[in-house]
Amino acid sequence: MEHFMTGQNVIEMHEVTKKFGDFIAxxxxxxxxxxxxxxxxxxxxxxxxxxxxxxxSGLLEPTSGEIFVNGKVEKIDSPSKASKLGIGMVHQHFMLVDAFTVTENIILGNETMRGMTLDIKKAEQDILALSQKYGLEVTPDALVSDIGVGQQQRVEILKTLYRGAEILIFDEPTAVLTPAEIAELMTILQNLVKEGKSIILITHKLDEIRAVANRVTVIRRGKSIETVEVAGRDNKELAEMMVGHSVSFITEKCAAKPGQVVLDIENLVVNESRGTQAVKSLDLQVHAGEIVGLAGIDGNGQSELIQAITGLTHVVSGQIKVKGENVANRRPRQITEMSVAHVPEDRHRDGLELDMTVAENIVLQTYYKTPLSQHGILDYKVINAHARDLMAEFDVRGASELVPISALSGGNQQKAIIAREIDLNPDLLIVSQPTRGLDVGAIEYIHKRLIQARDEGKAVLVVSFELDEILNVSDRIAVIHDGKIQGIVKPSETTKQELGILMVGGKV
Structure with a gap:
């Protein structure tokens, strides 16, 4: 057991406990x-x-335990107290005002005044100096609504540095970034440390930990398990420490036995929100008993394709046949009733009703059917029992089925959606970004469930930006580029490099 003297560390948390009612987080x-x-x-x-x-960071207060900052016990009862102590947090879901500029967001609540007026020029100069020092390129006068996710994150980091943060907490900072933005962020973290800052990085991505972290503390089911040096550890060891058992990164599966065509898309044209074509004369088939992976760079029509299949957007022309019947431009419930299930890419926008309970979210597709309701009246006893069963089966962790689903972690919200959709026992299962924000143990479990669905004869269409995931679960990979299928390959006969060439419109 490591032992540290108080005073050597910038942060020490001693025996810190947090309870929500009877639930010990x-x-x-x-x-x-x-x-x-x-x-x-x-x-x-x-x-x-x-x-x-x-x-x-002062958003919650401990039920018990002590927090030392620079060797001194502190009561951190608000974010402003944390800020005074030099602690800043970059949240997973950004806390920015879209209608404000980059500068206005950074100085909000910490404004530089010249007499009675706001000194925007001085603030912009200070922000540019900070951004150059740490390699955080931003456009000070741009509106936040006009900049990409990677830049928004830099604004969040500058916000904490502008307030004098010496200790920066990053909560799942790469969940919404592209691979290029992730590489940039890793460089930024290393620049911050070179300038004497200390960083706490919350993540479950093992490659990132091995790339930049010095030490790692493992937390399992609310308890700190151990703290170790990262150097010399491989992903397998770290994964085992995290979940408490060995984890396989490659999902075992036998060869697919494809049956008849379940999804048959012919000559499909779909427009994006601004009216230009997003899906252009696209053809694709998915058979019963196979997983087709849809690979592509974000913004090449995959979102509009899935929305068209599930009835969430208008089809301009072409056909979408499910089991031989054209469902183009039918309402979402009519398509669901054709035995189609859908795990959407944006769980908050399209997958959940955040203020409703876990149980209510789990029956969103089936609440009007018996035994969940009788003669139009919901039977909550049956609904709650059904939710408890699915939470146990899919390892959805939360205080109970009666808490609002917003109280669950992102990964557990995702498992709840997957439980709901697989429980429909569909003929066609459409899954977008199935493991976004999930840890390795949960990823392994979800992949097994997708393969189990395939082995039960379901047609499965998986859309993912993670090429490892596409290669791991698919029987065939369809690459989408500029709204068309650029090529269809077998995982056993391709490489990431080949997929990359197809993804940018090349030929293999």
Missing amino acids: NDHINLQVQKGEIHALLGENGAGKSTLMNML
């Missing part, structure tokens, strides 16, 4: 962060990582 956790290190916090979805950091 953090159970006597110990954490020590040294000056000038990148300290990773690794744990499964819902292990209690964000709760712990919300106490350090």
Whole structure:
């Protein structure tokens, strides 16, 4: 067991516990962060990582335990107190005002005044100096609504630095970034540490930890398990520490036995929201008993394609046949009733009603059927029992089925959606970004469930930006580029390089 003297560390959390009613989110956790290190916090979805950091950043107060900052016990009862102590948090879901400029967002609540007026010029100069020092390129006078996700994240980082943060907490910072933006962020983290900052990095992406972290503390089911040096550890070891058992990164599966065509798309044309064509005369088939992976760079028509199949957007022309019947431009419920299930790419926008309970979300597709309702009246006893069964089967972790689903971690919200859709026992299962924001244990489980659905004779269409995932679960891979299928290949006969060439419109 490592032992640290108080005073050597910038942060020490001693026996910190946080309870919500009877639910223990953090159970006597110990954490020590040294000056000038990148300290990773690794744990499964819902292990209690964000709760712990919300106490350090003043959003929550501990039920018991002590927090030392620079060797002194502190009561961090608000974000402004955390800020005074030099602690800043970059949240997973950005806290920016779309209608404000980059500069206005950064100085909000911390404005530079010249007498009675706001000194925007001085603020812009300070922000440019900060951005150059740390390699955080931004456009100070751009509106936040006009900049991409990667730049928005830099604005969030500058916001904490502008307030004088010496200790920066990053909560799942790469969940919404492209591979190129992730590489840029890793460089930014290393620049911050070179300038003497200390960083706590909440993540469950093992490659990122091995790329930049000095030490890692593992949290499992609300308890701190151990703290180790990252150097010399491989993904297998870290994954095992995180979930408590060995994890396989390659899903075992036998060869597919494709049956008849379940989904048959012919000559499909779909427009994007601004009226230009997003899907252009596209053809694609998915058979019963196979998984077709749809690979492509974001923005090449995959979102509009899935929305068209599921009735969420208008089809300009062409056919979408499910089991031989054209369903183009039918209403979503009519398509669901054709035995089609859909796990959407944006779980908050299209997959969940965040203020409703976990149980209510789990029956969103079936609440009007018996036994969940009788003569139009919901039977909550049956609904709640059904939700408890599915939560147990899919390892959805939360205080109970009666809490609002917003109280669950992102990964557990995703598992709840997947449980709901697989429980429909569909003939066609459409899954977009199935494991976005999930830890390795949950990813392994979801992949097994997708293959199990295939082996039960379902047609499965998986859309993912993760090429490892596409190669791991698919029987055939369709690459989409500029709204058309650029090529169809077998995972066993292709490489990431070949897929990359197809994804940018090349020929293999």
